[in-house]
Amino acid sequence: MMQSNTNYALFFERYHDFLPTDFVSGLTHKHLEHKTLRVNTSKISPPDLLTLLTQAGFEICPDEQYPALFHVNSHCSNLLAKSWQARAGLFYFQSKASYLPAQILSPLIGETVLDLAAAPGSKTTQLSQLRQEKGLIIANDINPKRRAALAFNLEQQGCANVQISGYDGRQIGNLAAECFDRVLLDAPCSLETYALKKKDFFKYWSLAKVQQMANLQRQLLVSALKACKKGGTIVYSTCTLAPEENEINIKWLLDNYADFLELEPINQTQNQVLSEFQGQRFSKQIQNCYRILPDKSNGYEAFFIAKIRKTKSLPPHNPQQNQSASTKYKHLSKKDQQSLFDQLNIVYQFDLDWQTDFALIGDYTKSWLICKSSSDLEHGQLQIERPALPFGRQTQKGYRLSFPFCLKFGHLAKANYLEIDQKQALDFCQGKNIPAASLAVNPGIQQIIRHQGFALGRAILLNDGTLKNQTPPAFVRQSL
Ligand SMILES: C[S@@+](CC[C@H](N)C(=O)[O-])C[C@H]1O[C@@H](n2cnc3c(N)ncnc32)[C@H](O)[C@@H]1O
Structure with a gap:
């Protein structure tokens, strides 16, 4: 408790000069409890989702700046997370600030993208949908549990242009030097955006942790730089306030790799990027970065984003690094x-x-x-x-x-699908079987289950006449 109080005091003393006063008093935190969702534009248009959810009684409204983002009233966000519309992958809960790094990376159709720290996949799924799945994404994360969540989200959102790897991101620059047109490094960080959201945040926060994350981020930044092709773009982002993990890290990158990169300006309004911190002044170049402070008037959480263009190749780590390894996967004939x-x-x-x-x-x-x-x-x-x-x-x-x-494709089937009603759809999402008595179904053939034309999963006819729900447990759990 004592340690937690000391950390709390230290935290606000550090950021006193630039944090909004309502954040300090805890007001911003309350406001930010509401959720934002991003429309899965590969499945439905924003106006159609707005109509669908409003008609279903959910209180949502479009964001003023970004048409694919909706704000969800906190009273209904739990229900929405369990809804059949969520099962169908029509949207993804994502904060407004977290929406920006992928937009700023904005890969072109056909470009190869590395998402270096990808789980649970908010930005990977967004990147996939941004280009209508045209162009490979390698989504990497070191944490196996989080990779399972990443795979789940890719499946629910229907992303068929993503391959997953599980490396320590620090290795990738040497394993796949200059393989990617764009690299997103949404870095592990001290997560200070949660300072007032998570009750026990100050138990775990410390200056040592900030410094430890900053060191890891520097190594990941160098790896991202190596993995990026010459002329390619890297976007670095964190959801933390600490300048050590933001402006100071980018300053370090410029100081050490000036010959190999330049910072590109991020054209956003209300940029709160720092010009100094604790007496350390930052160069004009750093003003090209973008810092977002928590703001209850526009729904933003704390975020920092830098856009880096690689102008020159780095010397190779070892001469064999560009040789291809034989992969364990093959294409079918x-x-x-x-x-x-x-x-x-x-x-x-x-x-x-x-x-x-x-x-x-x-x-x-x-x-x-x-x-x-x-x-x-x-x-x-x-x-x-x-x-x-x-x-x-x-x-x-x-x-x-x-x-x-x-x-992903069930809505396109013209045979062996079943359109079920609202009550059946909710039951089906919760893993229940469908009584088949009134339904004309081909025995032995998997049936695609749909509601309002959207696919919810699959089922198969049992001998006793019921349709056995074949939804994997992870998807059922989401709806309970
Ligand atoms: C901020 S989160 C990423 C969030 C993700 N980009 C999204 O939008 O859903 C940081 C991620 O970095 C991963 N990570 C931590 N250390 C890593 C490392 N050395 N190499 C690769 N990933 C790492 C964590 O497991 C975590 O999933």
Whole structure:
């Protein structure tokens, strides 16, 4: 308790000069308890989602600056998180400030992107949707539990252009030097934006922790710089107030790598970037960065963003670093891909020429689907942990489509789908079976389950006449 009080006092003493007074008094914190969601524009347009959610009774309103962001009244955010619209992946809860780094990185269609510290995937899913899945994203994170959350979000949002890796990000610059057109480093940080949100924040906060994070971030920044191609762009962001992790780190980068990079200006209004901290003055260049302070008038949390252009290649770490490692994943042969896609079109009458836009990875017994423009499996010496969106697998009872595949493409099926009503949709999201008595269903064939035309998952007919819900437990838990 004593330590916590000392930390609290130290924290506000440090930031007294630039923190808004309402943050200090705790007011901003209360305001920021409301949530913001980002529309999954690959599934629905912002006006259509607004209509859908408003008609369902949710209190939401569009953000004044960004059409794809909606503010959600805190009374209904829990219910919304469990709704069938959430199951269908129509939106993603993301704070307004956290929305900006991916927008500022703004990769072009076809460019290869590295998201160096990606989990749980707010910005990876956003980056995927920004380019309509055209161009590979490698989403890396060191933490396996958080990578599981990342995979979940990619599946729910239906991102078929993302491969996951699990490295310490500090290694990637050497393993995949100059492999990426754009790199996002949304860095691990001291998370000071949560200072007034998390009750026990001050138990864990300390100046030593700030310094420890700043050191890690410097190493990650150098790795990002190495992984980026010459002429490419890196966006660095944190959700912390500490200048050591923000302006001072960027100053350090400029001091040590001036020949290799330049800072690009971020054109945003109300930039609160610091010109000095505790007597240390920052150069004019640092003013190109963007600092957001928590502000209850516009819904922002604390964030810091820098945009860096790599102007020159760094000397190679070792001469072999650019050699490709043999990857454990392979593409299916064209013949096998065609055979699986043909079966798919026959059963569900998709009427799609899958091979034009997609490729299958793995083998006939278990495969993943990836957008063709993202299907390259070699990235220097990086080993991929998860190569794409699960597609399906061969079982003793026949070929079974994956749940994420059904969620992503189920709305396009013209056969073997079931449109269920509102009550059934809520039950289905909570993992309940569907009584099949009144439904005309083909036994043995997986049925895609839809509500209002949006796919919610899959089910299969049992001998007793019920439709067995085939939703994976992680998705069920989200709706309970
Ligand atoms: C701020 S969070 C990333 C949030 C994510 N970009 C998003 O938008 O959902 C920082 C992440 O860095 C990861 N991390 C911490 N140290 C790392 C390292 N050395 N290499 C790679 N990732 C690291 C953490 O596991 C955490 O998921």
